[in-house]
Amino acid sequence: MEKEREHLVYLARLAEQAERYDEMVEAMKKVAKLDVELTVEERNLVSVGYKNVIGARRASWRILSSIEQKEESKGNEQNVKRIKDYRQRVEDELAKICNDILSVIDNHLIPSSTSGESTVFYYKMKGDYYRYLAEFKSGEDRKDAADQSLKAYEAATMTATSELPPTHPIRLGLALNFSVFYYEILNSPERACHLAKQAFDEAIAELDSLNEDSYKDSTLIMQLLRDNLTLWTSDLPEEGGEQSKGDGVHAEKLRYCSSSVPPSYIPTGADYQECNNDIEEREPESIEHLLIETYRADIYKMCFNSVDEDVISSNNKAGFSFYWKAAEENVPNRLLKRGLRWMKRSILRVITMFFKAFKGCNNDKAPACL
Template structure:
């Protein structure tokens, strides 16, 4: 019988056997793989590992948000999304807030540059206009990359893993939003395609929202708000924008007494934004009741839904 057995407890435990050549009968070391959780099967161990990884990324995302390091917040939440698990409401919002801040900074930059470019063109400063165009192109490249990034995540990981109507509406609304952001600066055929994809995203979200979410639900209201902004700013259709916004507002008002305390603040905030936009857009409605105004005023910035 072999003597002198020594066990070192760990993921990889080493058993030392005496070899005859050394008189002490020490032999070659044999590596034995030992499961530190013998009651768990491999799939359960893998699940534990995934959950730990998930918790770590979520914590880092929260940390990045507090530090206002939104690019890193996005990277952490992308890792969670790629685990192909259904995200919790908190995780969903962390992902959305991260991307909203990353894209929001570039959208603001683009608007400022476009405004300066118009002023320089009106002054005939061709050299400055050329410089601005080059700088604006850099921002547009960043916008394209960010939008492509989140849209791929939504299609490959988030929608396939969503198991509720609420999540489905949330992700299709995001598709509508990020294709709309592309349509804001794209031109010609690229703009047309982005607008078409944005419309499809909003329509898919609306189809589910109208059957599975109450009219007072913050996500349904946020969808109506952003969809109406799409009609106003991208499709240059203030009449459709006002109709959609007013319908959502009126339906929510009629069910206001059913609002839970938990969602009351979010829902009433979005309802106020809907009303603000209606006030802003009403002046662009055709006075004769004819077709929509083909040139809705671009200088007025409509309110959009903020994810909570």
């Protein structure tokens, strides 16, 4: 059995490198059916394989839905019917993939799990794939998928709270995706913001104890939590109207501008404008952070409602990851070498590439591109 397992894992690695994700999934599914506790690498191979397989279909579905909306607004009924038929084919593929991985999780991965970390990982995956079903289902089917997703996320959260530290990337990723579930599926921005902010604040409080091995992953997910909070807070009703924007908020803006550590305060575009006044006097890390944050926020505001952990996977090219695009273009390094003007031009070039690659978004009316 060990030789077979080693052979299948090696095939999965090869398939990943060749970007043949369907074959990667088939290999890792056979490993999962051996009913043994998977290693961290094997667990990640399962996740990455299915994430890429489902990601391509989710991207197709969002693009088709956006085109369908445009054709409906033009009154092109014949084209709308064609799109609906085509979209149904994509939905059938999505349902098949989701049901496939959910069966593997329930029948093999969770029963074979012995550690808190792997248990959280698999229940989080279960919540994610039921969430993907809820994205395109309707009526009772959507309600059932949403209920199952909620139960899985709650089970993962219960174990994560008792077994994993607040800075653990799996616990942070769970909070990120669970909050997206509340926002996108249950239409509850208040609950989504509360969950995301609580996870962010708890991680900030224990940032000093962060494991060096997971520092990059954890801080990246924390940035994504802040990105979502920046977007979602604009949907919440303001208490006290314009009167609430007084000296206290201004002091928070100044504190953000003068700090090299991201605070729990969620900055807005106006805050960034204030910070730009002294940008050239900042440390290099702060300049890079500020500009990347500003332009990434602009992208999300133009196109997305929220972003989940899928954007972190460098292999998930259908994941709409601005992080991935920026890294591929070596934007941070170039930013620091050239002046502020060149910095902005470089990031704008990446943004242009981004929108050329993914034309399906239609401003605020587009489905969230996860």
